[in-house]
Amino acid sequence: MNDAFGRPGSVIVFGGTSDIARALLRELAGAGCDRVVLAGRDEARLAEAKKEAEASGTATVTTLIFDAEDVAQAEAVVDRGFEMVGRADLVVIAVGLLADQAEDEADPARVARCMTVNLTWPAAALARVGHHLRAQGSGRAVVLSSVAGVRVRRANFVYGSAKAGIDAYARGVHQTLAGTGAGVMVVRPGFVRTKMTEGRPDRPLSATAEQVARDIVKGLQNGAEVVWSPPVMRAVFFAFGLLPERLWRRLPL
Amino acid sequence: MPEAGTGVRTLTGWGGTSPSAARVVEPVDADEIDDALIRPDGPTPPGVIARGLGRSYGDAAQCAGGVVLDTRRLDRIGPIDPETGVVEVGAGVSLAELMRTGLASGWFVPVTPGTRQITVGGAIAADIHGKNHHADGSFGSHVRSVTLATPSGGYEVGPEADADLYWATVGGMGLTGVITGARVTMRPVETSWMVVDTEQHDNLDGLMGALERVDKDHRYTVAWLDCSARGRRFGRGLLDAGDHATSADLGGRRPGDPLAPPGESRLGLPPHLPGGLVNPLTVAAFNEFWFRKSPSRSGRLRRLGGFFHPLDAVANWNRLFGRRGFVQYQFAVGNEHGELVARALEALQVASTPCTMAVLKRFGPGDPGPLSFPIEGWTLALDVPVGPPALPAALRHLDELVAEAGGRVYLAKDSRLDRSTFATMYPRLADFEAVCRRVDPGGILQSDLSRRLGIRSDLAR
Numbered sequence: 001m002n003d004a005f006g007r008p009g010s011v012i013v014f015g016g017t018s019d020i021a022r023a024l025l026r027e028l029a030g031a032g033c034d035r036v037v038l039a040g041r042d043e044a045r046l047a048e049a050k051k052e053a054e055a056s057g058t059a060t061v062t063t064l065i066f067d068a069e070d071v072a073q074a075e076a077v078v079d080r081g082f083e084m085v086g087r088a089d090l091v092v093i094a095v096g097l098l099a100d101q102a103e104d105e106a107d108p109a110r111v112a113r114c115m116t117v118n119l120t121w122p123a124a125a126l127a128r129v130g131h132h133l134r135a136q137g138s139g140r141a142v143v144l145s146s147v148a149g150v151r152v153r154r155a156n157f158v159y160g161s162a163k164a165g166i167d168a169y170a171r172g173v174h175q176t177l178a179g180t181g182a183g184v185m186v187v188r189p190g191f192v193r194t195k196m197t198e199g200r201p202d203r204p205l206s207a208t209a210e211q212v213a214r215d216i217v218k219g220l221q222n223g224a225e226v227v228w229s230p231p232v233m234r235a236v237f238f239a240f241g242l243l244p245e246r247l248w249r250r251l252p253l
Numbered sequence: 254m255p256e257a258g259t260g261v262r263t264l265t266g267w268g269g270t271s272p273s274a275a276r277v278v279e280p281v282d283a284d285e286i287d288d289a290l291i292r293p294d295g296p297t298p299p300g301v302i303a304r305g306l307g308r309s310y311g312d313a314a315q316c317a318g319g320v321v322l323d324t325r326r327l328d329r330i331g332p333i334d335p336e337t338g339v340v341e342v343g344a345g346v347s348l349a350e351l352m353r354t355g356l357a358s359g360w361f362v363p364v365t366p367g368t369r370q371i372t373v374g375g376a377i378a379a380d381i382h383g384k385n386h387h388a389d390g391s392f393g394s395h396v397r398s399v400t401l402a403t404p405s406g407g408y409e410v411g412p413e414a415d416a417d418l419y420w421a422t423v424g425g426m427g428l429t430g431v432i433t434g435a436r437v438t439m440r441p442v443e444t445s446w447m448v449v450d451t452e453q454h455d456n457l458d459g460l461m462g463a464l465e466r467v468d469k470d471h472r473y474t475v476a477w478l479d480c481s482a483r484g485r486r487f488g489r490g491l492l493d494a495g496d497h498a499t500s501a502d503l504g505g506r507r508p509g510d511p512l513a514p515p516g517e518s519r520l521g522l523p524p525h526l527p528g529g530l531v532n533p534l535t536v537a538a539f540n541e542f543w544f545r546k547s548p549s550r551s552g553r554l555r556r557l558g559g560f561f562h563p564l565d566a567v568a569n570w571n572r573l574f575g576r577r578g579f580v581q582y583q584f585a586v587g588n589e590h591g592e593l594v595a596r597a598l599e600a601l602q603v604a605s606t607p608c609t610m611a612v613l614k615r616f617g618p619g620d621p622g623p624l625s626f627p628i629e630g631w632t633l634a635l636d637v638p639v640g641p642p643a644l645p646a647a648l649r650h651l652d653e654l655v656a657e658a659g660g661r662v663y664l665a666k667d668s669r670l671d672r673s674t675f676a677t678m679y680p681r682l683a684d685f686e687a688v689c690r691r692v693d694p695g696g697i698l699q700s701d702l703s704r705r706l707g708i709r710s711d712l713a714r
Binding site: 009137138221223 | 312
């Protein structure tokens with residue numbers, strides 16, 4: 001069960017090898033979380049993430065392999081995750097793929113793949129997660145969105161538009177869960193230095209995975225519906241939202 | 254699984270943290286309780302727990318996705334035996350109601366906590382203590398028998414009848430069964446007034462020394478600490494020592510009915526107050542005011558309500574903490590670990606956490622209940638708002654110190670303990686679980702608290 005500070009005893013992570021998910025589990029391990037299911041694509045990297053979670057003090061860590069391109073299996077994967085952990089106090093959907101915009105935008109197959117991994121699979125999974133949380137009468141889902149989806153920009157609109165979709169969808173699911181004891185929290189990180197963004201130039205206001213994890217833990221305590229990380233991103237993107245399209249398109253972002 | 258439109262409600266404890274949804278049923282008799290326990294709907298047991306007036310601070314009276322039995326309609330009060338003071342009451346009777354009825358013929362409840370808005374069932378399930386623990390023990394020591402509905406049928410248990418089940422039920426947080434009624438021994442009193450001595454102490458050592466001293470001469474003792482005080486005044490506070498006033502004590506000084514019961518609270522707070530009202534500045538100012546308004550004086554006559562239940566003056570004071578709610582951290586340690594009182598106050602100050610209330614008291618010997626909280630020594634209760642970033646870690650650190658000292662945290666207040674620390678603090682957990690397995694082999698009785706703390710580890714949750 002979640003404690004008075006919103007900290008879970010049990011967690012399922014879809015996208016369990018992502019840097020943000022791993023940082024989050026390190027934060028939670030010291031705060032009473034002792035059962036974790038890590039779901040991911042790559043067996044070797046899952047094993048590594050499992051070892052890390054155990055080393056940070058999580059008593060029971062199990063792994064589950066799934067493919068986020070296989071949308072038809074999303075429901076079964078989610079059911080399996082709940083079966084493994086029993087009652088899930090927190091479900092993290094951190095599945096994501098940041099591909100190359102220049103290559104993607106001209107290739108319909110790559111556009112479709114980006115949409116599948118960043119939007120369709122997470123949305124299908126969240127629909128099923130919502131069903132389980134409703135039955136439990138408690139629990140939170142955390143969906144990793146991105147500021148890229150707040151106002152899509154020329155430089156990464158394929159990824160950004162998928163995030164815009166999952167962001168809006170997750171907020172809708174949250175509304176359906178009102179009064180059920182459960183809820184969904186959307187997390188909108190800015191530019192995070194992780195393996196997903198490796199090799200890309202640093203940006204102003206970039207954050208580490210650890211900072212995002214701490215912002216998520218704080219959001220859980222506050223019962224937040226949306227978490228910006230770093231929090232200043234909220235103001236930044238409010239200002240961006242006011243810019244006329246012609247100017248926005250030309251900004252070197 | 255709860256379905257919409259069938260009484261599903263979101264519940265929290267008094268602290269307003271960790272909401273969860275359950276189907277709330279208000280049984281009027283044992284049959285309706287058996288329906289929930291013996292024929293639980295759904296393919297797997299969804300869990301059932303009893304709830305009284307919801308004064309447990311954490312998640313003890315919640316059962317996410319299951320059934321919560323609101324016992325308040327089990328409200329009959331039998332006649333009080335004029336010789337022994339024994340009264341048969343329904344589990345949903347509040348101590349306020351029991352006091353009102355009892356005082357009319359000169360009987361007071363044997364033990365009362367800082368509020369009278371709790372039920373008899375809750376008083377037994379939490380094995381509550383009061384300001385008289387050093388003299389009279391906890392509530393479970395004043396109960397002749399308990400009627401209990403369990404998945405394996407009904408029981409009538411007491412200290413002499415199935416003592417294992419009785420003592421597991423006392424302090425068992427509702428996990429041995431649904432308490433439907435009890436026979437309680439009341440205390441004879443001549444008036445509803447108290448004779449109270451109040452002492453101001455400028456530091457913690459003086460206060461703790463005084464508390465040890467006054468315990469010998471007074472039935473009811475308690476100390477209130479100013480958590481905001483630092484330096485030479487660290488741990489300063491007020492000590493109240495009281496006894497029931499006799500007719501002679503009253504001596505015609507107070508007109509009217511000498512046995513008039515405490516009234517209902519008339520003040521209330523609106524819902525949805527903004528967070529941040531409870532902050533270091535407001536708390537320090539309040540503490541200063543509280544400390545100064547009570548100079549040392551002895552032999553003052555005070556009404557029962559004001560002495561025992563200052564919190565009941567404002568009906569829903571918990572709203573003061575806003576949406577995020579608050580936590581009460583109450584621990585008990587043996588006499589030789591009195592230094593933990595200072596360590597706890599320091600820990601909150603270091604974590605920049607305003608503490609709105611700190612109450613210190615001495616416990617007499619504990620009772621045989623495996624999950625009963627009191628152990629002989631010191632107990633300190635601290636009210637803190639959810640919010641300060643360093644608070645969760647500070648409380649975990651305190652958990653460790655308390656566990657190392659052989660102490661424990663009070664389950665009726667708890668909302669954040671973890672499984673392994675809980676198991677260390679309550680070493681007789683296995684005895685408790687063995688009794689539960691006997692009367693509830695399927696593990697139908699469960700609460701958010703029992704799931705969080707891993708009670709009934711024989712069952713997958």
